[in-house]
Amino acid sequence: MKLRPLDDKLVIKKIEKEETTASGIVLPSSAKEEPNIAEVIAIGNKFDTDEDMKGLVKVGDKIIFSKYAGTDIEVEKEEYTIIKFQDILAVIE
Numbered sequence: 001m002k003l004r005p006l007d008d009k010l011v012i013k014k015i016e017k018e019e020t021t022a023s024g025i026v027l028p029s030s031a032k033e034e035p036n037i038a039e040v041i042a043i044g045n046k047f048d049t050d051e052d053m054k055g056l057v058k059v060g061d062k063i064i065f066s067k068y069a070g071t072d073i074e075v076e077k078e079e080y081t082i083i084k085f086q087d088i089l090a091v092i093e
Helices: none
Strands: 009-014 037-043 062-065 071-075 078-084 088-092
Touching: none
Parallel strands: none
Antiparallel strands: 009 037, 009 078, 037 062, 062 088, 071 078
């Protein structure tokens, strides 16, 4: 199954990073906050047609997004989030 977001929506996959405390203890993902860095998996059709949005975000870009933005979904045992373009805070280059 392939996800195709509509309008100004994006499908992203959160990037989980393993954290280690100063004393060397590895924190499991359940003990830390949700990540707000993600990779763009798919973009909506407005990015192709709207000249102001064209080229701002591409599939494969790493982004920082608002902490509580989006809708989490699971497709074929993979977890994704669908967010609005306005929830993107920055593109990591």
